[in-house]
Amino acid sequence: MSARQYAALPDPFAMYRGGVLRGARIAWESWGQLNQAKDNTILLFTGLSPSAHAAASPADPTPGWWDEILGPGLAIDTQRHFVVAVNSLGSCFGSTGPASTDPATGKAYRLDFPELAVEDIASGGYEVLRALGIERAHTVIGPSLGGMVVLAFAARHPGAARRLVSISGSLGSAPFAVALRSLQREAILADPAWQAGQYAPEAPPRTGLRLARKLGTITYRSAGEWDLRFGRERIPGAPHEANSFAPEFQVESYLEAQAEKFVTAFDANCYLYLSRAMDRFELEALPPHCVERALVIGVTTDILFPVTDQRRIAATLERSGAATELVEMPSIEGHDAFLVDIPRFSDAIGTFLRAS
Amino acid sequence: MSARQYAALPDPFAMYRGGVLRGARIAWESWGQLNQAKDNTILLFTGLSPSAHAAASPADPTPGWWDEILGPGLAIDTQRHFVVAVNSLGSCFGSTGPASTDPATGKAYRLDFPELAVEDIASGGYEVLRALGIERAHTVIGPSLGGMVVLAFAARHPGAARRLVSISGSLGSAPFAVALRSLQREAILADPAWQAGQYAPEAPPRTGLRLARKLGTITYRSAGEWDLRFGRERIPGAPHEANSFAPEFQVESYLEAQAEKFVTAFDANCYLYLSRAMDRFELEALPPHCVERALVIGVTTDILFPVTDQRRIAATLERSGAATELVEMPSIEGHDAFLVDIPRFSDAIGTFLRAS
Structure with missing residues (x-):
């Protein structure tokens, strides 16, 4: 069962930094109903790795990645809003x-895919709105990479959304984040199975992807959360040998599980392109009045998209003329708090969406 | 030219968690003169990767890793003290x-080396003191891994040092640090060149060591320092191509340089053993009056050995009866601040050593 739908991109679709795509499309899912005025749409962009399946629905009841935020009566209320999430x-x-x-x-693009920019992802979402006959979204919202995308959306398509919510995003990643992503890519590139991008789909560079995902997982959370969650707890029955370097602590077992899930789900070349796009993204200013109101959320324990990034986003939105609210959340869960600290995020997002 | 000297370990040398070493030795270097009372020795343990060459000397004028702290008239004053650094x-x-x-x-130990514990490193240093006829050190001092070793030293050899300085150490690493070290080891284990530890010395697992070192370098510093140092500066002349994942930012170039230096210097199996020893180190309490006075230094921007670890160390020393001073330094350089923030560290260490 799939709730996935597709919107064709204009053919050819010109990429932001050169090159074109032919016959390209965007996968999306939706929840709720578009109203007659067509002014109740919430356009949702994702982080680097999730699909458009943000929440369960009758057409696809499997769990989504934001089930506790998106649904009837929840912060992103599908009884009020027509919510469109894009891959x-x-x-x-x-x-x-x-x-x-x-x-x-007739073959996979692999490394012949043109350069991907965060702006292209934004335009992909914009084209979904157009395909649905929606001139203007009520709100465009996105966490992490999505928090960058919504800013690119406002820059490239001013007026296409009235409100904007950027969660743990950035106008240009700090060198600490660039370094971590560079290392994640290097782990993939260094895996002999990567084969300069020419691996068969059934024989991906698993080792590289595992390392990349584990590093991601470490930096998506916070040391403080893990102190409470794992402490120094051992894996029951794990052998303690002089020369064993196998997982021995519970935190290592957790990383294993995260890596295994990812390796079977995500394509390595796609990962490389998306990761590089995040590094290269840089936005100095926004067009005047590109959105009317904005909410910027950051998390004080986020080491990847620190609150300093969030303050810059808020100041830049403010300068563009948007009535901007900045929330610095003291959540302990780091960058991933939007997936975990549901009470705080529900409150901030719900309050913002209802006040209109 | 080498200033390196050697002390034989007792033969056999019983390892803390089982197994023995035969004919083992510890390499050490020294600065200054042992006084007649033999009460002016400072025993210095290192972090994971440095050698005993902590400072230049007539016998080896090449730069050491703590040249600005250790020398005549410096914080660790070689005009007053006989300083012994151990590998x-x-x-x-x-x-x-x-x-x-x-x-x-007649062959290299490789993975047949017995389990290494932080306590064994401590005893290695203790045996150097014994070999030199020194019953009691004036002070035992160590940063990072060395900050753990000095605690193990106090626990295993109470009274063998009057004072203790633990810099950015730990009584038991937090899961965040364990996760990062686990990932560093996995990068080495996953490198086909590692060959289950049986690589030839001239064909080490370079890829794995590079990744491990880069990850170390990222976590040894702080995001804030890198904002100032690198910002989003590009490498001059670096090609900007759609599908290039080669280094493009200055911070990536810095990581490259760090990794290259390390790969030619450090043995992969040694790295694995030392790294695992750090994960497994755990000390609940110290023997009563094992040292008289203690200085515990932590850095507020250290994500690997956070100040919470330092507070635990200070409390544990205090409970053992040591007059303990805790300094939480606001240095921007993270875990590596002891190598970089020379004014602050000179002041704290110098003041402590002079007050006796």
Whole structure:
């Protein structure tokens, strides 16, 4: 069962930094109903790795990645809003990306995919709105990479959303975040199975992807959360040998589980393109009045998209003329808090969406 | 030219968690003169990767890793003190470790080296004191891994040092630090060149060591320092291509340089043993009056050995009866601040050593 739908991109679709895509498409899912005025749409962009399946629905009752935020009566209230979540251009869950077939050759693009920019992902979402006949979204919202995308959306398509919610995003990543992503990519590139991007889909660079995901997982959370969650607890029955370097602590077992899930789900070349797009994203200013109101949420324990990034976003939105609210959340869960600290995020997002 | 000297360990040398070493030795260097009362010795343990060459000397004028702290008139004043730095047992700069020859087989130990504990490193340093006829050190001091070793030293050899300085150490690493070290080890284990530890010395697992070192470098510093130091500066002339994942930002170039230096210097199996020893180290309490006075230094921006670890160390020392001073430094350089924030560290260490 799938709730996935598709919107064709204009053909050709010009990429932000050069090159075109032919016959490209964006996968999306929706919840709630578009009202007659067509002014109740919430456009949702995702972080680097999720699909458009943000929440369960009758068409696809499997759990989504934001089930506790998005639904009837929840912060993103599907009784009031028509919510459209998109799979990022360049990703591998239905939208066109490096793992998709290049119609010009009949083979997967792999490294022949043109350069991907965060702006392209924004335009991909914009085209979904157009395909649905929606001129203006009520709100565009996104966490992490999505928090960058919504800013690119406002920059490239001013007026296409009245409100904006950027969660743990950035106008240009700090060198600490760039370094971590560089290392994640290097782990993939260094895996002999990567084969300069020419791996068979059934033989991906598992080792590289595992390392990349584990590093991601470490930096998506916070030391303080893990102190409470894992402490120095051992894996029951784990052998303690002189020369064993196998997982021995519970935290290692947790990383294992995260890595295993990811390796079977995500394409390595797509990961490389999306990761690089995040590094290269840089936005100095926003067009005047590109959105009317904005909410910027950051988490004080986020080491990847620190609150300093959030303050810059808020100041830049404010300068563009948007009535901007900045929330610095003291959540203990770090960058991933939007997935975990549901009470705080529900409160901030729900209050913002209702006040209109 | 080398200033390196060697002290034989008792033969056999019983390891803390089982197994023995035969014909083992510890490499050490010294500065200053032992006084007649033999009460002016400072015993210095290192972090995970340095050698005993902490400072330049007439016998080896090449730069040491703590040249600005250790020398005539400096914080660790070699005009007052006889300073002895040791290469950790299990390391590869002269002391016996997994890369050394096992006299029983005539071949390198590799993974047949017995389990290494932080306590063994401490006892290695203690045996150097004994070999030099020194009953009691004036002070035992160590940063990072060395900050753990000095605590193990106090626990295993109470009274063998009058004072203790633990810099950015721990009584038991937090899961965040364990996770990062686990990932560093996995990068080495996953490198096909590692060959289950049986690589030839001239063909080490370079890829794994590079990744491990880069990850270390990222976590040894702080995001704030890198904002100031690198910002979003690009490498001049770096190609900007759609599918290039080569280094493009200055921070990536810095990581490259760090990794290259390390790969040619450090043995992979030694790294694995030392890294695992750090994970497994756990000390609940210290013997009564094992030292008289203690200085515990932590850095507020350290994400690997956070100030919470330092507070626990200070409380544990205090409970043992040591007059303990805790300094939480606001240095921006993170875990590595002891190598960089020379004014603050000179002041704290110098003041402590002079007040006796």
